[in-house]
Amino acid sequence: MTLTPLDELGPVDYIVVEFPAGASNFTGEMAKELVALVDAGTIRVIDVLILTKDENGSVDAMELSDIEELGELQRIETELAELLAADDVAHLAAAMDPGSTAGVLIWENLWAAPFASAARRSGGQLIADGRIPIQAIIASIEADDDTDDETVGA
Amino acid sequence: MPMRAARVGRVGVIGHPVAKTAVVAKAVTPGPAPVAKTAVVAAAVTPGRRRRRI
Numbered sequence: 001m002t003l004t005p006l007d008e009l010g011p012v013d014y015i016v017v018e019f020p021a022g023a024s025n026f027t028g029e030m031a032k033e034l035v036a037l038v039d040a041g042t043i044r045v046i047d048v049l050i051l052t053k054d055e056n057g058s059v060d061a062m063e064l065s066d067i068e069e070l071g072e073l074q075r076i077e078t079e080l081a082e083l084l085a086a087d088d089v090a091h092l093a094a095a096m097d098p099g100s101t102a103g104v105l106i107w108e109n110l111w112a113a114p115f116a117s118a119a120r121r122s123g124g125q126l127i128a129d130g131r132i133p134i135q136a137i138i139a140s141i142e143a144d145d146d147t148d149d150e151t152v153g154a
Numbered sequence: 155m156p157m158r159a160a161r162v163g164r165v166g167v168i169g170h171p172v173a174k175t176a177v178v179a180k181a182v183t184p185g186p187a188p189v190a191k192t193a194v195v196a197a198a199v200t201p202g203r204r205r206r207r208i
Contacts, residue, residue, distance in 0.1 A: 084167065091170060091171045095173055
């Protein structure tokens with residue numbers, strides 16, 4: 001493991017990807033794409049957990065190392081930092097539906113680290129960040145289209 | 155399956171229960187086909203396309 005100086009750390013994000021009961025179709029495609037991002041130096045995977053929530057709402061957390069055939073993910077598993085604590089599991093699982101399985105992925109955006117570091121050296125402080133959902137972009141465009149239609153029809 | 159010992163008793167990083175985002179529910183409601191929506195979004199983020207009206 002290579003230690004990253006705090007000042008050179010890129011932004012760290014997480015996602016929880018839910019697979020409703022009976023809806024999962026694991027072909028290895030996700031693992032392949034994740035490994036490609038790591039190999040390209042785009043991201044560094046910090047932590048991975050697989051959560052299951054039963055119909056009673058009870059949550060079980062499985063480590064990546066608990067999976068027998070990791071395949072390409074083996075390399076990633078050996079570099080995990082296990083950032084998440086037990087409390088985090090409960091917090092993340094709150095978003096899950098009963099009967100579902102979810103993958104939790106924590107990663108560092110290596111691609112953003114040099115810019116973030118430069119911004120800090122320049123005296124900047126991050127005061128807001130976020131993600132714009134594709135659905136929000138669609139809604140904005142559709143609202144524009146509606147406005148244009150009304151203007152034409154006026 | 156018991157949680158790995160290293161994860162127990164530590165201060166977490168998430169801080170609060172996570173809610174399922176509303177946009178997820180919207181994404182699975184009936185509407186235009188995803189392919190059509192993808193094309194619309196791609197057009198919206200095309201370099202040089204400016205749509206701001208302030």
